[in-house]
Amino acid sequence: MGNCLGCEKKLGFWKGYSTMDGEWCKDCFPKRKEILEKLEKEQIENTSKIKKEELERKNKENEEKERQKRIVQEYKRKCNSCGKIWHSLKSEEDQLISGTKLNALVGLSTALTGNLGTSAQSNRNAQSNKDRLEDLRKCPECGSRNYSEELTEFEGI
């Protein structure tokens, strides 16, 4: 014997009633229909509460993601030679960096498999990404690579 479904009282041997739903004490057994309805209602409420919380959590997550997407990170660089200040988007540099890596990787693997045309093309892509990156990382005024930088963040629209 287990516990009574209605009052959760521990049932002694042969003291309770057994139904398809579970076991009942002699007090709860006559009221089992009512109790079951109440239990079911509670369960539905709990489920919808959990669902609601889940939904709220998801909404919050999405909002945060959207906010993160709107945040623009930018390098603010100052040339140590001529004092020129310029800006460069972090996302663009990141893309160039990952593009360089990817193309270098493709270049390497195709070189290994003997497809030299593709390999050369990938290396060229890697090279142009690298060039572009180098351009962003030198003073547009005097071409110096001696600069100080800080990463700034602002929320775009």
Ligand SMILES: [Zn+2]
């Ligand atoms: Zn009971």
Ligand SMILES: [Zn+2]
């Ligand atoms: Zn400069």
